[in-house]
Amino acid sequence: MLARARGVESFLLTIAIASSIIVFFLLSPIIALFLMLDPRVFRESWFTDPVLSSEAWSALFLTIQASLLSTTVLCILSIPLAYLLARKSFLGKQVVEGLIDIPLMIPHAVAGIMVLVAYGRRGVLGWLTSSLGVAVDDSFWGIVAVMMFVSAPIMVDTLKLGFKSIDESIELVARSLGGSLWTVFRRITLPLSIPSILTGYILSWARAVSEVGAILIVAYYPKTINVLVIEWFNTYGLRYAVSLSIVLVLLSLIVFIATRMVFRK
Amino acid sequence: MIVVEDLVVKLGDFTLEIPRLEVRDREYLVVMGPSGVGKTVFLLTLAGFFTPMRGRILVNGRNITRYPPEKRGFTLIPQDYGLFPHMTVYENIAFGLEVRGFNKKDVRDRVEWIAEVLEIKNILGKKPRELSGGEQQRVALARALVVKPEIILLDEPFSNLDPRRRAGAREFIKELRKKLGFTAIHVTHDLVDAVELGDRIAYMESGRLLGVYGVEEFLKSPYARPYIDNVKALVKFLR
Numbered sequence: 001m002l003a004r005a006r007g008v009e010s011f012l013l014t015i016a017i018a019s020s021i022i023v024f025f026l027l028s029p030i031i032a033l034f035l036m037l038d039p040r041v042f043r044e045s046w047f048t049d050p051v052l053s054s055e056a057w058s059a060l061f062l063t064i065q066a067s068l069l070s071t072t073v074l075c076i077l078s079i080p081l082a083y084l085l086a087r088k089s090f091l092g093k094q095v096v097e098g099l100i101d102i103p104l105m106i107p108h109a110v111a112g113i114m115v116l117v118a119y120g121r122r123g124v125l126g127w128l129t130s131s132l133g134v135a136v137d138d139s140f141w142g143i144v145a146v147m148m149f150v151s152a153p154i155m156v157d158t159l160k161l162g163f164k165s166i167d168e169s170i171e172l173v174a175r176s177l178g179g180s181l182w183t184v185f186r187r188i189t190l191p192l193s194i195p196s197i198l199t200g201y202i203l204s205w206a207r208a209v210s211e212v213g214a215i216l217i218v219a220y221y222p223k224t225i226n227v228l229v230i231e232w233f234n235t236y237g238l239r240y241a242v243s244l245s246i247v248l249v250l251l252s253l254i255v256f257i258a259t260r261m262v263f264r265k
Numbered sequence: 266m267i268v269v270e271d272l273v274v275k276l277g278d279f280t281l282e283i284p285r286l287e288v289r290d291r292e293y294l295v296v297m298g299p300s301g302v303g304k305t306v307f308l309l310t311l312a313g314f315f316t317p318m319r320g321r322i323l324v325n326g327r328n329i330t331r332y333p334p335e336k337r338g339f340t341l342i343p344q345d346y347g348l349f350p351h352m353t354v355y356e357n358i359a360f361g362l363e364v365r366g367f368n369k370k371d372v373r374d375r376v377e378w379i380a381e382v383l384e385i386k387n388i389l390g391k392k393p394r395e396l397s398g399g400e401q402q403r404v405a406l407a408r409a410l411v412v413k414p415e416i417i418l419l420d421e422p423f424s425n426l427d428p429r430r431r432a433g434a435r436e437f438i439k440e441l442r443k444k445l446g447f448t449a450i451h452v453t454h455d456l457v458d459a460v461e462l463g464d465r466i467a468y469m470e471s472g473r474l475l476g477v478y479g480v481e482e483f484l485k486s487p488y489a490r491p492y493i494d495n496v497k498a499l500v501k502f503l504r
Contacts, residue, residue, distance in 0.1 A: 173347035175334040176312050177361035177412060187360070191351050 033246055038239045045232075045243040056244060059228040066140060066224065067208040070147035074155050075201055082159030083189070087168075104153045108213025115142070115149050116218050142219030147208035155204040162196020163189065195263070202259050206252060266290055267416055267448070272320030274310050281306050282473040283320070288416065291446045294477070295453060295463030297488075303472040304452040308418045311450070312339045324415050335364075338415040344424050346405035348393035354404050355389040361412040379411040382444055398426055402434060410447060419451040423458060435461050456492035460484070 045052050084090075085097060103111055119129045119136045129135045136142035166189060174184040212226035220227060225248060233241035272283040281303045288294050296304050309315055311322065313334035322330045329337055340361070341347070349357050355376055362372045380386045383403045393401060402422060409417045423431045435458060441447075453459055459466050459480075466483040468475050475488070483489050 167345070167347070169343040169345065169347045170349060172309070172312070172314060172334070173341050173343060173408075174349070174360065175314075176337075176339060176341040176418075177408065178335045178364045179360070180333075180335050180364075183364050187364075188349060 030249060033242060033249060036238070036242045037246055038243070041239045042243040042246070045240060046247070052240075055223070055228065056225075059223050059225040059244075060247065062140070062143070062222055063209060063225040066143040067147055067205055070144045070208050071151065071155075071201055071205040073144075074148045074152060074204060075197065078152070078155045078159055078200070079190075079193075079197070082156050083163050083185075085156070086160045086163035100156050101153045103150050108150070108211065109217055111150055112146060112214030112217025115146050115214060119145055120218070136218055138219050138221045140219075140222060143215055143222075143224055146214040146218050147211055150211050150214060151204035151207040154207050155200045158196055158200035158203060159193070162193045162200070165196070166192045198259070198263075202255065206255070209248070209252070266325060268321075268323040269311070270321045270323070272310065272317050272322065274306065274315050274317045276306065276315065279303065279306070280472050281310065283307065284474060286467060286474060286477060288448060288450060291442075291448055292464045293442060293449050293451065293462055294465055294467060295451045295459040296467045296469060297454060297456075297459050297483075297492075298469035300454060302469045304469055305420055306472075307469070307474075308341070308420050308450065308452055311416075312341050312418055313337050338412075340409040340412060340414040340417050342405045342409050342417060342419045342422050344421045346401050346422070348401055348404060348408075350393050352392075353389065354385065354391055354393070354396070357393070357404055358389075358408045358411055361408060365412065375411055379407045383407045383441070399430055399434065402426075403437070406438075406441065410441075410445060414447075416448045416450060419449060421453055422451070423453070423455070431455075431458075438462060456489065456496065 045056050047053055081100075085093065106114070115136060117123045119125055119142075121130055121135050121137050123129075123136075126135065129141070134141040134145075136145045170192075171184050171188055174188045175181070179187065210226070212224075212230065215224055215227060216230075223231065225244060229241050229244045229248075232244060267288040269283050269286040271285070272281070274281040296307065298304055306315060310317060313332060313336075317330060320330070321328055324338070349360065352360070358376045358379060359372045362375055367375070376389070377386070380389055383406060385400065385403050385407060388396060388400055388404075393404070396404065405422070406417075423434050426434055439462065451458070451462060463480055465477055465479055467477045468483065468486070468488045470488075476486075478486060484493070
């Protein structure tokens with residue numbers, strides 16, 4: 001009996017040590033960022049220096065604006081696709097699923113090149129994006145397009161899993177009670193998918209905000225906060241890059257903690 | 266009356282064949298057969314979720330074979346009752362009335378009426394996760410019956426209940442039939458359910474409906490033999 005209890009203890013101890021290592025590994029950079037922060041540089045970057053602070057605030061607002069727009073558009077467009085993939089079988093379904101996951105597997109710079117050659121002014125569909133006024137080269141729309149491209153797999157896969165987790169018999173009952181396909185989707189399937197829609201939205205938004213490699217290729221200007229971090233690091237050094245980075249880390253932490261609290265409720 | 270004629274449904278390698286079946290008004294027809302013979306496929310075909318490659322389904326002479334599920338008036342009660350988890354009991358029961366275009370007052374009156382009949386008025390404000398298995402079953406029946414369907418299709422509705430609750434559920438359905446007199450097809454592989462509830466028993470094997478029998482007639486048929494042998498073995502053991 002005692003030997004068995006010791007076995008459990010040593011097992012739990014091993015698990016705890018292994019877990020602590022990964023938590024320490026993830027936490028250290030966050031703590032280091034705060035330790036490296038120079039309050040004077042932070043004030044200068046965000047408040048006192050008119051040139052630097054104006055650049056920092058506009059980059060931050062641009063990043064938030066582009067990421068919210070790209071995630072919202074992506075969410076709306078992904079719901080029908082995810083529903084289709086979760087509920088129906090059709091020829092070429094696996095090919096479509098593979099295509100959706102491509103942005104997960106390719107290097108970020110390559111993703112940028114792909115967006116540029118497709119939707120850039122001289123790209124294959126450049127005539128279309130130009131005529132619609134959403135040409136991607138060095139423009140706000142370029143940032144939105146890149147953010148949508150890189151976060152699409154996360155959004156579609158999360159929504160697909162959400163739809164799959166809804167018991168199909170509930171939808172069958174609703175139809176047998178007189179609900180049309182539209183009514184059942186609107187009143188049963190969609191409300192039951194809200195947790196996965198929120199999860200997909202938050203994860204995709206985080207992915208969009210974190211993108212830099214592809215944005216550097218497609219739209220260096222206007223500068224997002226990530227591009228500015230790289231530029232300040234190269235021009236002014238680490239302390240200035242840290243003062244920008246810390247705001248992004250805080251923003252992400254606040255969003256994720258708030259989301260977890262909402263989900264818990 | 267519901268008539269099924271020469272119905273054939275193909276799903277991959279599986280074929281469902283119903284040469285002829287009549288369900289009379291206010292009849293409680295039990296469909297029996299081993300697991301995997303297509304009883305659920307049969308119910309879902311009646312409900313409109315599978316398209317037959319041949320045959321007809323008639324309701325009082327009207328051919329509804331190509332009607333979509335929402336236009337048939339065949340309400341489904343699946344094994345786990347399929348209650349809408351994000352809605353209250355009231356909203357669950359009201360759903361079928363609302364989508365049919367009833368006004369708020371009529372919806373309220375009808376929901377209160379069926380809740381009274383099924384003795385679930387005290388739980389109308391609760392969510393399905395707060396209900397016991399028996400209460401969930403009553404809500405599912407209320408939701409199916411409140412729209413006054415042509416027929417209700419029950420797919421092994423007692424399978425999640427323990428034997429004591431199962432007996433109670435059978436008694437409850439018998440009482441409900443006396444009060445409301447509805448038509449039903451009930452799929453089960455439990456002989457006691459079939460004998461206690463069924464006016465007649467339809468028997469299926471390998472995707473095909475082999476016949477429809479009176480209860481006593483079914484008990485004398487070779488199809489009832491394996492079920493009766495099971496009961497006999499139990500009785501012998503108890504002696």
